[in-house]
Amino acid sequence: MDTQAAILWGPHTDWSVEDITLDPPKQGEVLLKLAASGLCHSDEHLVTGDMVMPPEIADELGIQQFPIIGGHEGAGEVLEVGPGVTGLAPGDHVCLGFIPSCGRCPSCARGRQNLCDLGAFLLAGRQVTDFTARHHTKGGEDLGLMCCIGTFSPYTVVGEASCIKIDDDIPLDKAALVGCGVTTGWGSATYAADVQPGETVVIVGCGGVGINAVQGAVMAGARHVVVVDPVAFKREQAEQFGATHTASNLEEAALLVMDLTWGALADKAIITTGVAEGDMIAPVMAMVSKGGRCVVTAVAPMANMEVQLNLFELTLQQKQLVGSIFGSANPRRDVPRLLRLYMEGKLKLDELVTRTYALADVNQGYQDMRDGKNIRGMLVY
Numbered sequence: 001m002d003t004q005a006a007i008l009w010g011p012h013t014d015w016s017v018e019d020i021t022l023d024p025p026k027q028g029e030v031l032l033k034l035a036a037s038g039l040c041h042s043d044e045h046l047v048t049g050d051m052v053m054p055p056e057i058a059d060e061l062g063i064q065q066f067p068i069i070g071g072h073e074g075a076g077e078v079l080e081v082g083p084g085v086t087g088l089a090p091g092d093h094v095c096l097g098f099i100p101s102c103g104r105c106p107s108c109a110r111g112r113q114n115l116c117d118l119g120a121f122l123l124a125g126r127q128v129t130d131f132t133a134r135h136h137t138k139g140g141e142d143l144g145l146m147c148c149i150g151t152f153s154p155y156t157v158v159g160e161a162s163c164i165k166i167d168d169d170i171p172l173d174k175a176a177l178v179g180c181g182v183t184t185g186w187g188s189a190t191y192a193a194d195v196q197p198g199e200t201v202v203i204v205g206c207g208g209v210g211i212n213a214v215q216g217a218v219m220a221g222a223r224h225v226v227v228v229d230p231v232a233f234k235r236e237q238a239e240q241f242g243a244t245h246t247a248s249n250l251e252e253a254a255l256l257v258m259d260l261t262w263g264a265l266a267d268k269a270i271i272t273t274g275v276a277e278g279d280m281i282a283p284v285m286a287m288v289s290k291g292g293r294c295v296v297t298a299v300a301p302m303a304n305m306e307v308q309l310n311l312f313e314l315t316l317q318q319k320q321l322v323g324s325i326f327g328s329a330n331p332r333r334d335v336p337r338l339l340r341l342y343m344e345g346k347l348k349l350d351e352l353v354t355r356t357y358a359l360a361d362v363n364q365g366y367q368d369m370r371d372g373k374n375i376r377g378m379l380v381y
Contacts, residue, residue, distance in 0.1 A: 005135065005153035006362045007071045007143065011049035012341050014286050015070060015152070015362045020143060023134040025082035025157050029127065032094065034160060037151035039357070039365045040072030040180050041207060041274045042098075042299060046070065046146070047366070053123065063124050066137055066381040068144035069135055070362075072098040074151030074247040075166070075175035093166050094257060095175045095339070097331040098147040102163035113333075114326035118161055122147050123356075128159040150364060151176070153269065154381035156326060164335045167343075173380060174342060177208075177241035178335050179327075182349065184297060185212025185272060186338060187327020190220050192295045193268040197221030199268045202257060203243075203274030204250070204280070206234040207369075208352065208376040209297060211241050213270050215347060216327075218242035228253045233373035250283045257287050265289035266273040276300035277290050278307040283307065285319060293320040297327070356380045 001022050006015040023287055025031045046068065047049035056066050075095040088094065099271025100118040101108055103185045107115035121128050133142035134157040141152075141162040149158045169323050171275060188209070204211050217225045218241070226245045227238040237247035245260065247253035257266050269284050269292070276298035285294050291351050313319065327334075341347040345376040354374040365377040 003155040006283040009067045021136045028129045029082040031038045031080040032076045034074045034076035036176045037071045037379045043070040052335045069150035070146045071151030072147035073180045077170045094177045099182045112331040127186045181208035182212045184327040186216035187210040187329035188297045189213045191328040192324035195220040196244045200224040200372030202226045202269040203272045210272035214241045282308040290317040352376045
């Protein structure tokens with residue numbers, strides 16, 4: 001079939017909306033009609049080159065990184081299923097998980113679906129089923145897919161492992177958000193940080209992931225939720241989602257936390273900035289109490305090996321520094337769970353979407369993100 005998609009032809013270029021050709025689903029795959037796609041910062045990492053392999057490594061692995069269809073937050077309806085698909089049928093509604101989960105690898109078997117072995121294919125840009133392409137330019141060139149799903153297109157073909165079936169009464173445009181940003185932020189607080197009732201939590205960065213870390217911390221019963229962000233609009237929005245205090249920078253936050261806790265400092269800190277930088281680890285860890293934990297959810301440039309950290313303090317004060325992907329959540333359990341909380345009025349999703357865009361306006365959506373105008377922008381098809 002013919003459709004359109006936003007394609008990135010290389011780092012430091014704009015998204016190009018073009019006509020493409022889409023093959024039917026093959027073994028273990030489904031054809032989806034998407035309702036919407038979130039504009040997540042992770043796709044911006046492709047534009048900046050932060051999430052791009054060095055060409056020599058990509059060549060050695062046989063990976064063609066560009067051109068690639070962006071987007072990894074989506075939800076829609078199943079139109080067609082390929083051979084071997086047993087858990088889905090035409091008409092089913094699904095949310096796409098940006099990390100596929102096979103249910104059989106060691107990580108899935110241990111209840112860590114976010115670490116599924118199929119995650120090795122996230123940046124490979126091909127179908128997880130057979131490592132070939134279903135998406136092609138009009139000239140016949142194969143197109144890669146962001147996180148194996150490519151939601152910057154109203155139609156896509158994906159592996160069944162990326163699909164999470166949801167109830168038909170859930171609005172698909174809201175369900176799209178839970179495929180990445182909502183679950184990642186909420187899980188960073190509830191799972192990775194393990195926020196407990198009465199604790200003080202610092203959240204550094206308040207975009208689409210950070211705002212949901214706020215929701216997770218509040219839901220977990222935190223006493224103080226301190227949000228750090230230089231953008232006044234985002235600090236104001238954080239308060240609407242339950243933040244008790246805000247600060248514009250780390251220095252201001254450190255004084256605030258010292259005052260709020262009578263010098264005991266924060267029990268937990270979560271870094272959810274657009275880009276993780278090595279020099280922010282030490283000051284955030286300095287805000288964490290003895291025996292406390294700092295969670296790094298933000299993505300750093302692939303080649304970044306520099307981290308500032310006081311190792312003496314790490315050991316002598318028994319602090320923890322941990323990483324988290326997909327909020328350390330189990331998508332097949334937590335995506336439906338979070339959507340049910342939304343339907344019951346306990347989780348805010350409508351308020352997350354600051355602006356909506358047509359596919360043709362994808363570049364404006366990302367410029368608005370860079371300018372700090374959005375908590376989450378969304379493409380609506």
